[in-house]
Amino acid sequence: MTRRRRLSPRGAAVALAAGPLAFVTAWAVLGTGRPGYSPRHTTISHLAEKGASSAPGMTLGFLAFAVLVPLGARTIERVTGSAGARRAAIGAGAGSLAVAAFALGYSTAGDRLHVAAASVTYGSMVLIPLLAARSLAHAGRRGRVLSLVVGAWSALALAASAGAVDAGGLQRLGLGLVDLWLVVVAAIALGDPALGGGRQDGFTDDAPLPAGVIEGRPGQGLPRT
DSSP: OOOEEEEOHHHHHHHHHHHHHHHHHHHHHHHHHSTTOOTTTSOGGGGGSTTOTTHHHHHHHHHHHHHHHHHHHHHHHHHHOOHHHHHHHHHHHHHHHHHHHTOTTSOHHHHHHHHHHHHHHHHHHHHHHHHHHHTOGGGOHHHHHHHHHHHHHHHHHHHHHTTOTTHHHHHHHHHHHHHHHHHHHHHHHHHOHHHHOOOTTSEEEEOOOOTTOOSOOTTTTOOOO
């Protein structure tokens, strides 16, 4: 029987960190280097709009997030114990893929699909820490509260960005908070042998675990009071 290979726990944690870092790096570098573009007043999507010099780089940033975050999403469940947060991360990746596919400026219908995809991405991003917080009671008060704060502030910032003069800054704040949360979760996994172990090539054979063997303990390594 042929065994499927998938990312090891360590490889998944690296992917979870790399996706947000690639996305943030793209908008941070491209947003400051494009003449006439204001990161404070203009949303990230305009970096990838039709005809923009920054479009190829920003599209790659969207795609990196879209691919790497779903690949690493199981790390969220390993660390927090929340399957819902894992599914929300996969949803955020799918939304980011649609955002890249329907770039602004090509057609009215495409722009509407872009806005819809961005809304799905926003909602999924906010849900990641909020759903994780529901499963973090066993890990101590601090981990749960931090996740709730990240989710709440992200929701407020993204909601306020709609039509705001400072839409770009509010959008970056809302998304950046969750991006940082994802990187922290990945760092916790990488720092814990029980969660971050795996083969040196970053892959593991997708075969059933022996009876009585538990693949990591959810919540291990989270901040405790």
